Structure formats: structure tokens, C-alpha cells
Amino acid sequence: MSKQAAGGSHRVAPVHTDPEDVSVLTALSALADPVRIQLIRELAVSADWTRSCGSFDVPVGKAALSHHFSVLRGAGLVEQRDQGPKRVNRLRREEFDARFPGLLDLLLRSDGAD
Amino acid sequence: MSKQAAGGSHRVAPVHTDPEDVSVLTALSALADPVRIQLIRELAVSADWTRSCGSFDVPVGKAALSHHFSVLRGAGLVEQRDQGPKRVNRLRREEFDARFPGLLDLLLRSDGAD
């Protein structure tokens, strides 16, 4: 049977929030974190669906990482898909830009020192 | 002696941070708070130097309010000046826009329900 992009690899399919349903406060809160900023920046320079959750160079454990991705999903910033044992990611650039124009650009334009 | 706009009414002159010296993280963190969002929004529709700190309709005490303004100053969002016993405020719209284009617009365009 075809199994790629099937519905539900791990336990349940990841819960996503449409950027249109995200409040400004939620969006800003999601972005106001050093680890999540780094995740977004790394995602931004990677092709869609090429980065698994564990492939990011962040100074936190797996549990915290999973939590951060949950926050990013809830803010409509990231989409996830199960691919075999891995969960691959995609930055929802266009959709998020439509809801919050310029916000992502702001984050990605700044130097890494920020 | 002239006393208007003199240097130091209360105890010391308020400490300001230039928006150019503000990191993205600091800016986002400052804006990721319901009370501060409300302050910014009220300030945005008020003429410069017309609003004293106590003139805002926020559901917190004086002490917390003072703290919030301190955060806003530190993020380069608000400028303060002593005017008699009051400390009047001004939104640093142009300067902040130059550092973070579109960020303030985003906050001010959204509905109050956000």
C-alpha cells in the first residue's frame, strides 16, 4: 500500500492552526523566544519537507524541541508531515505573510546576533 | 528659571534606548503582552506628549504600569518626558519603523480582539 504522506504515522496527525485564526499576541509570543527564532531561521533557508525535527542545531533536548514545534504549529508558522519515522517540516511563509505581512521578513532579515 | 522640559523632574530622567540598538527578540518580547499592546494602541491614536502614564485605561495598578513603560522604553517604543508632576509619553513611530518596518503597523491594524 502507498504509505507516503498517509494520515498518521506517529500516534496522531499533528494539529495545525491556520494563520488566519492566529491572534497577533499569539504570533508575537511564539516568535519571542530564542530557540524558536533559530528554528524559523534554519527552516527559512531549507527546502520544504527536507528538515526533520531532530535535524536542528538547538541547545535543548528532544522534549523541549517537541514543545517548541507544537507552539510554532499553534501559531500557524510551521506545517508538519510524517515521513516514515521522521516528522518533516515546512515554513508556512506565504500563508503567514498573508496574515502578518512583513513579520517573517523582519525576523529573517536581522543578523544572527539579535 | 525655566522648568518646562527641564532635565529631571521626578528623580532622574527616564532612560531611553535607541530603536537601532534593540534586538528583534527584545522588540517582540516587549510587544508580546496584552497590557503593553493596549498601551501602544492607545498611544497610537493620541497626539504626542498628550498622554500621561496614569491616563491609560489598563487593568493594572500604578506599579505594574510603571514597569510596563520601562519595558517599552527599553525596546525603543516609547519616549517619555517630565511635565510637571506627570510623565507624558510619545510613541516613537518613525524611529521604530525605521528599525522594524511594518511591525507597528501590524499591531495597529489588527482588531482589538486580538
Add this chain to the structure above:
DNA sequence: AGGACTGTAAGATGCTCATCGAACACTAAG
């Protein structure tokens, strides 16, 4: 000088959240 008003500073409290460790669920490969 005295009193009303405005904002700041200091200390205490409570809550939210970021983090970790360990256990669990699912997939893929041997």
C-alpha cells in the same frame, strides 16, 4: 508649610513557561 496628585523603587507573591528525565508509541531495518 501642608496636602493632593503622579510616578518610581523595593520586597513579596503567584503563575506561566522553558527545560529535563523517563516512559511510551510508532516506523524501519536486520
Add this chain to the structure above:
DNA sequence: CTTAGTGTTCGATGAGCATCTTACAGTCCT
């Protein structure tokens, strides 16, 4: 089936922050 790899969930811990109360420091008015 067993093992290795990946990510989630749960419970606990700790830090940071928003808030309050109280005390203080100015300014203005009488």
C-alpha cells in the same frame, strides 16, 4: 521478532515575569 531511531507525553523542577502592597520622591496648588 528484535533492535535502533524518532518524536510525543507526563511529571517535576526552576527561572523569569507580571502583579500587588507599601514606602518614597518629586511637583503643583492653596
